[in-house]
Amino acid sequence: MSAAPQSPAPRVSNATLGLWSCVALVTGNMIGSGIFLLPSSLAPFGTLAIAGWVVTSIGALCIALVFARLSRMIPKAGGPYAYTREAYGDFAGFWVAWGYWIALWTGNAAIAVAFGSYLKVFIPALEGNTLLAGLAAIAAVWVLTLVNAMGIRRAGMVQIVTVIVKLVPLVAIGTIGLLWLKPANFSPPVPPGVSPLAAISSVMTLTLWAFLGMESATIPADSVRDPERTIARSTIIGTAIASCVYIASTVAVMGVMPRDLLATSQAPFADAARMMWGDVGYYLVGFGAIVSCFGVLNGWMLLAGQFPAAAARDGMFPSWFGKQSSRGVPAFATAIAASLITVMLLFNYSGTSTLVSVFNFAILLATLASLIPYAFCSLAEILMRRVRGQRSAMKPHHHVIAGIAFLYSAWAIYGAGAQTVLLGFMLLLAGIPIYVWLRRS
Numbered sequence: 001m002s003a004a005p006q007s008p009a010p011r012v013s014n015a016t017l018g019l020w021s022c023v024a025l026v027t028g029n030m031i032g033s034g035i036f037l038l039p040s041s042l043a044p045f046g047t048l049a050i051a052g053w054v055v056t057s058i059g060a061l062c063i064a065l066v067f068a069r070l071s072r073m074i075p076k077a078g079g080p081y082a083y084t085r086e087a088y089g090d091f092a093g094f095w096v097a098w099g100y101w102i103a104l105w106t107g108n109a110a111i112a113v114a115f116g117s118y119l120k121v122f123i124p125a126l127e128g129n130t131l132l133a134g135l136a137a138i139a140a141v142w143v144l145t146l147v148n149a150m151g152i153r154r155a156g157m158v159q160i161v162t163v164i165v166k167l168v169p170l171v172a173i174g175t176i177g178l179l180w181l182k183p184a185n186f187s188p189p190v191p192p193g194v195s196p197l198a199a200i201s202s203v204m205t206l207t208l209w210a211f212l213g214m215e216s217a218t219i220p221a222d223s224v225r226d227p228e229r230t231i232a233r234s235t236i237i238g239t240a241i242a243s244c245v246y247i248a249s250t251v252a253v254m255g256v257m258p259r260d261l262l263a264t265s266q267a268p269f270a271d272a273a274r275m276m277w278g279d280v281g282y283y284l285v286g287f288g289a290i291v292s293c294f295g296v297l298n299g300w301m302l303l304a305g306q307f308p309a310a311a312a313r314d315g316m317f318p319s320w321f322g323k324q325s326s327r328g329v330p331a332f333a334t335a336i337a338a339s340l341i342t343v344m345l346l347f348n349y350s351g352t353s354t355l356v357s358v359f360n361f362a363i364l365l366a367t368l369a370s371l372i373p374y375a376f377c378s379l380a381e382i383l384m385r386r387v388r389g390q391r392s393a394m395k396p397h398h399h400v401i402a403g404i405a406f407l408y409s410a411w412a413i414y415g416a417g418a419q420t421v422l423l424g425f426m427l428l429l430a431g432i433p434i435y436v437w438l439r440r441s
Contacts, residue, residue, distance in 0.1 A: 019230050022216075025299055026238025030213040031166060035246055036269055036289045037114045039253045041206055041363075043263035045199045047189040052203025053250060057243040059204070059408030060211040062401045063374050064239040067215050068232035069381055069398070075227040079218035080373035081311055087380035087387075090316070091435065096373040097311040098431035102424075103369035104304040105340045107212060110362035111300060112137035112345060115293035117266045121286030127266070138342050140294060144301045145338040149331040166292030167245070169285040173269060173276075174248030180276045181255035191259075201415035208412050209363040210246055212370050213296075214239045216303060305334030315438065368416045368424040371409050378406035 042049035070083045080100055085093025116133035120126035126133045190196060214235060224230050249269070254262065256272045265271045269289055273281035309330035312322030325331040344362070379402055385394050413421065 018225050019234055022224060022230055022234035023238050023241075025216045025302075026214060026234050027241050030211055030216075030238065030242040031170065031245060031292065031296070035170065035210050035249060036267075036292060037117060038206065038210060039250055039257075039262055039268040039272075040265050042203060042250070043254070043259050044191060045203050046191045046259070047186050047254075048196060048199045049203050049207075049254070050247070050251060052200050053207050053247050055200065055408075056204050056207040056211060056412075057247065059405065059412070060208065060214060061236075061239055061243065062405040062408065063211075063378065064214045064235050065401050066378055066381065066405050067218055068235045070377060071218050071231040071235065072228050073381065073384065075231065076310075079215045079307070080377050081307070081316070082218075083380045084373065084376045085314070085316070087383045088376065092376060093314075094311075094316045094435045094438075095428065095431065096376050097308075097316050098434070099369045099372045099424075099428055101304075101308055101311075101317075102427050103212070103366045103373075104300060104307060105337045106344065106362055106369065107209075107366035108141065108297060108300045108304060108337065109341045109344045110209070110366060111293055111297045112141050112341065113362060115140050115290065115297060118270065118286055118289040118293060121267055121270050121283060121290070134345050138345055140297060141301070141338050141341050141345075144294070144298045145334050147298060148301050148305060148334050149325060149329060150327060161295075166288055166295060169269065169273070169288035170245050170249045170292075173252045173273065173285065174245060177252035177256060177272070177276055178248075181252070183255075185255050185258055201411065202417070203415075204408075205364060205367055205412045205415035205417075207246075208371070209367045211239070211242065212367065213299070214242075216299065301334060301337070304337035305330040308333045308336075318434075318438070364416050364420045365424060368413060368420055369427070371413050371416075372428070375406055375409040375413070378402050378409060 042052075045052070067079070074082055074086055076082050081093055081097035084096040113133075116126065116137035119133065119136050123136075126136065190199075216238075218231055218235070253268055253272045256275055257265070257268065261271075262268055267286060267289065270282050270286040273285035308317050308321040309324075310322075311317040312319055312333075321333045321336070322330060323332050382394065382399065382402055385391050416424070
């Protein structure tokens with residue numbers, strides 16, 4: 001299959017994102033609401049959750065290595081969309097762009113849910129009040145929409161500061177917190193009536209949510225200094241840091257809190273810190289979680305504007321997604337994403353759903369929408385090397401890594417469950433009329 005002809009994306013001469021800004025973007029977009037609420041979602045699976053984390057870490061590292069190699073081949077804005085379009089053609093590129101855009105705003109909805117959940121540490125009135133927590137989440141979305149409208153440099157500064165603050169409580173719990181482990185909290189290892197294979201598949205999909213964002217540095221490539229080296233290095237460094245933090249901190253929280261209590265906790269890390277260090281630990285970790293969710297929401301709002309703008313420049317999205325403000329940012333695209341997030345939050349909070357159930361729904365949908373671009377990109381380099389006559393550039397272990405990344409993506413899609421897959425597929429189908437309209441015009 002021949003690749004679609006590409007027009008070079010506009011490059012920004014005054015690139016503002018260096019290695020550590022990109023590492024902060026990758027790590028910050030990964031370590032956020034996922035890890036701070038996931039222990040509650042994983043509690044019903046017992047110690048199988050730890051096995052799922054390990055499998056997910058291996059799969060995520062393989063996907064990160066794939067993105068690192070692709071970023072060297074195609075150092076242009078758009079990330080997964082740009083790589084897919086280059087390898088498979090226009091329609092595949094559009095479909096991946098459409099799916100990834102869905103993942104961005106649904107994922108931001110989940111992050112906002114976690115932000116509203118942890119606010120109850122300092123605002124007790126939010127405890128059990130899903131409507132009030134939802135309004136707080138919506139307010140955070142629009143505040144950060146304004147921050148991103150002020151320019152990418154300002155958003156990058158916010159990201160570096162929040163990454164440093166968020167790592168402190170996680171590293172503290174993942175290291176010092178291991179001294180408070182109670183073996184009884186891990187019994188029984190496999191809860192009654194739980195199929196190990198089905199459980200690990202479900203855990204893989206849930207935990208992959210915490211790894212979404214490993215491709216973050218590939219999307220604003222036009223604003224990255226020395227993108228061929230910086231994007232690859234920051235992707236691998238950021239993913240490795242997140243893997244270590246995730247596994248250690250989850251083991252600590254599950255070992256400190258009884259399983260039934262953990263499953264109903266709206267702020268598991270803060271509650272675990274209270275059991276270990278009293279109210280001081282509770283408030284410090286709660287503050288770190290709030291800053292973490294705020295920071296990751298900032299990073300994902302940045303991508304929610306930058307990504308569709310990159311697709312619009314190539315004619316794969318309506319042109320108004322690519323409109324730049326006077327500060328040189330796609331503020332209109334960011335505002336569209338914020339509006340969709342608001343509608344989704346209002347729809348989910350208007351029922352009787354709990355915060356954890358709203359969070360689980362949003363992350364499963366966002367993860368599914370991200371897995372499809374991951375699956376396409378896993379094998380993209382193999383195809384591009386063949387088309388370009390560069391088969392010898394791929395060593396045997398590169399093929400193995402690409403194969404593992406693809407199989408992992410397919411397995412995680414299975415773990416999302418029939419209902420989530422059906423809804424995700426319907427959302428993907430909704431993009432086909434838009435593609436036809438774009439081609440006609």
